[in-house]
Amino acid sequence: MADIALTPRRAKPALREATTWDQLKHNKNWLGFWFMLPAMAFLIFFLAYPLGLGIWLSFTDTRIGRVGHFVGTENYEWLWDDAIFWLSVFNTLLYTSIASAIKFGVGLYLALLLNERMPFKAILRAAVLIPFIVPTVLSALAFWWIFDSQFSIISWSLKHLGLITQNINFLGDTTWARICVIFANIWRGVPFVAITLLAGLQTVSPSLYEAAILDGATSWQRFRYITYPLLTPIIAVVMTFSVLFTFTDFQLIWAMTRGGPVNATHLMATLSYQRAIIAGQLGEGAAISSAMIPFLLAAIMVSWFGLQRRKWQQGESND
Amino acid sequence: MTDLPATKVDLKTVLSTPARVDNSEGMSYLQSLPRRIVTLYIPLGIIVVILLFPFYWMGLTAIKPDDQLLDLDKFNPFWTWNPTFKHIHKLLFESYYPHWLWNTMYVAVGATVLSIIASVLAAYAIVRLRYKGANLVGGLIFLAYLVPPSILFIPLATVVFQYGLFDSPMALILTYPTILIPFSTWLLMGYFKTIPFELEECALIDGASRWQILIKIVLPLAIPGLISAFIFCFTLCWNEFIYALTFLQSTPNKTVPVAIVNEFVDGDIYRWGSLMAGALCGSLPLVILYAFFVEHYVSAMTGAVKE
Numbered sequence: 001m002a003d004i005a006l007t008p009r010r011a012k013p014a015l016r017e018a019t020t021w022d023q024l025k026h027n028k029n030w031l032g033f034w035f036m037l038p039a040m041a042f043l044i045f046f047l048a049y050p051l052g053l054g055i056w057l058s059f060t061d062t063r064i065g066r067v068g069h070f071v072g073t074e075n076y077e078w079l080w081d082d083a084i085f086w087l088s089v090f091n092t093l094l095y096t097s098i099a100s101a102i103k104f105g106v107g108l109y110l111a112l113l114l115n116e117r118m119p120f121k122a123i124l125r126a127a128v129l130i131p132f133i134v135p136t137v138l139s140a141l142a143f144w145w146i147f148d149s150q151f152s153i154i155s156w157s158l159k160h161l162g163l164i165t166q167n168i169n170f171l172g173d174t175t176w177a178r179i180c181v182i183f184a185n186i187w188r189g190v191p192f193v194a195i196t197l198l199a200g201l202q203t204v205s206p207s208l209y210e211a212a213i214l215d216g217a218t219s220w221q222r223f224r225y226i227t228y229p230l231l232t233p234i235i236a237v238v239m240t241f242s243v244l245f246t247f248t249d250f251q252l253i254w255a256m257t258r259g260g261p262v263n264a265t266h267l268m269a270t271l272s273y274q275r276a277i278i279a280g281q282l283g284e285g286a287a288i289s290s291a292m293i294p295f296l297l298a299a300i301m302v303s304w305f306g307l308q309r310r311k312w313q314q315g316e317s318n319d
Numbered sequence: 320m321t322d323l324p325a326t327k328v329d330l331k332t333v334l335s336t337p338a339r340v341d342n343s344e345g346m347s348y349l350q351s352l353p354r355r356i357v358t359l360y361i362p363l364g365i366i367v368v369i370l371l372f373p374f375y376w377m378g379l380t381a382i383k384p385d386d387q388l389l390d391l392d393k394f395n396p397f398w399t400w401n402p403t404f405k406h407i408h409k410l411l412f413e414s415y416y417p418h419w420l421w422n423t424m425y426v427a428v429g430a431t432v433l434s435i436i437a438s439v440l441a442a443y444a445i446v447r448l449r450y451k452g453a454n455l456v457g458g459l460i461f462l463a464y465l466v467p468p469s470i471l472f473i474p475l476a477t478v479v480f481q482y483g484l485f486d487s488p489m490a491l492i493l494t495y496p497t498i499l500i501p502f503s504t505w506l507l508m509g510y511f512k513t514i515p516f517e518l519e520e521c522a523l524i525d526g527a528s529r530w531q532i533l534i535k536i537v538l539p540l541a542i543p544g545l546i547s548a549f550i551f552c553f554t555l556c557w558n559e560f561i562y563a564l565t566f567l568q569s570t571p572n573k574t575v576p577v578a579i580v581n582e583f584v585d586g587d588i589y590r591w592g593s594l595m596a597g598a599l600c601g602s603l604p605l606v607i608l609y610a611f612f613v614e615h616y617v618s619a620m621t622g623a624v625k626e
Contacts, residue, residue, distance in 0.1 A: 031448055032444045035529075036441050036445075036456065038441070039441035040441075042434075042437060042493075042497060046478070046493060047463055047466060049478070050471050050474035050475045054471065054473055057473065110363075110366055118360075124363070125617075130606060133554060136560065137558075137560050137576035137577075138575075138601050141579065145376070145377075145595060146373060196621050199617070250468075255580050269469035273469075273472070277476070296466075300465050
């Protein structure tokens with residue numbers, strides 16, 4: 001750096017007008033544009049464009065290998081009268097609501113437990129997160145084997161405990177199949193909820209609890225009036241993500257049941273895959289996946305207001 | 320304090336004794352050990368066992384001989400005394416498994432590197448160049464994070480087909496960044512915000528261009544953030560299923576999750592051993608990577624939520 005000052009410098013060139021090239025190189029907005037270019041190119045070509053294309057496809061009768069024609073709302077009218085579609089909507093709502101509620105409950109409880117002081121805390125925290133690391137499909141296969149109709153370890157254990165006499169047909173019975181996929185989803189989602197909420201818990205100052213104890217608060221009151229209000233914003237965000245990913249879940253169902261038995265576990269995502277890719281009806285499949293958009297928008301609105309509230313609580317400026 | 324003679328002042332001993340014995344902090348003196356066992360260790364133990372049991376079962380199945388797998392009455396199903404590597408051997412030497420592992424690795428590294436480069440540039444521009452409309456773009460990128468793959472795969476399949484990328488790893492390398500860029504941009508924006516602006520001002524006065532500032536000042540300071548983003552993106556790629564299932568056709572081109580679901584699931588009653596061995600070998604690379612970078616991973620996960 002110091003060398004620069006020592007080298008003899010030429011006379012300063014006369015000031016000149018900024019050329020277009022200079023503008024492109026130094027103007028803040030242009031520079032921003034160049035920096036944004038790669039990310040924007042990806043997001044426009046492979047996200048925004050397909051999103052619009054998907055909605056367009058849902059108004060056409062496109063099949064695999066055949067360009068479609070505009071058919072208006074025919075696909076939607078067809079779906080309106082399709083009992084399997086409504087079953088999949090029901091399944092999706094059931095799956096999402098039950099799984100999210102339990103994930104929230106267990107996740108919050110686990111986060112509170114992990115927030116206690118105890119030996120081997122770091123290892124425990126790392127172990128808890130493993131179900132979230134391992135690819136969903138692979139753990140779903142493990143569940144498939146655990147829930148096998150003949151060789152299920154759960155059936156075996158229950159039989160040896162004398163609780164049942166016959167193997168439970170876990171993935172062959174409609175009710176059991178629903179319970180099993182919801183359980184597998186909860187199993188996979190709890191670590192995410194717990195670890196993110198734990199990060200939120202660690203930001204709560206212990207002095208608040210000490211003050212509350214001095215005032216005679218019970219542990220429930222401490223949770224209800226200190227932990228919960230301070231955690232609300234992060235809960236809003238975490239649960240939005242959780243609901244969103246549960247609602248659009250595909251891989252867990254596909255690996256465990258493929259929508260069966262008798263469509264009892266078909267979610268909207270798996271049904272759209274089956275109709276669009278396996279049966280080749282791209283237009284109809286696109287209509288099913290476009291029907292998910294209103295629900296997703298609702299979830300995004302909740303997230304948005306959660307974020308707003310957080311900013312307001314922390315007194316940040318809205319930048 | 321501790322070496323005060325006990326005989327001299329009795330009161331002081333009384334006062335100092337609990338301070339020596341009790342090495343707890345904060346409010347933990349309020350809880351006795353039995354109470355802690357019931358309210359803390361037992362529930363925690365049950366949850367952790369349930370969370371980890373499927374992996375134990377996966378690992379055990381992968382090394383059990385076939386006859387023990389299906390005969391639950393003669394052998395204790397929870398343990399085996401004669402482990403076999405037959406399933407893993409069959410997987411590695413008699414199937415396309417090494418191919419699939421390589422494909423997964425190739426796609427994951429390619430997509431992650433592309434995404435990180437694009438995200439670094441975008442995050443820096445949004446946080447530090449603050450061009451007109453930067454906040455709006457930041458918000459839009461966050462919205463892009465919320466668009467799930469399951470509503471995009473049908474139109475993307477037609478796009479991929481039009482571009483002639485069908486059944487090639489490039490299809491995945493180019494489409495995965497749509498999942499990864501929004502996430503890592505938000506994560507890196509958080510990291511870049513913590514770097515003091517004065518450093519960049521100094522560099523600007525010394526005549527550095529924006530590009531030089533990014534490469535020589537901002538990036539070296541943001542290395543923890545880059546590692547976090549890298550690990551998290553890599554895991555997401557490895558985990559991705561629906562795009563790989565839709566865009567890849569021929570068996571040798573598949574990624575591990577898709578291949579295991581499609582290729583091993585046949586009518587064979589003895590498939591469980593190789594299926595679980597495949598699941599185990601597909602999970603291990605991620606778990607090992609994760610074991611080395613737990614803190615980065617957690618900070619990526621929580622950072623993206625908190626931002």
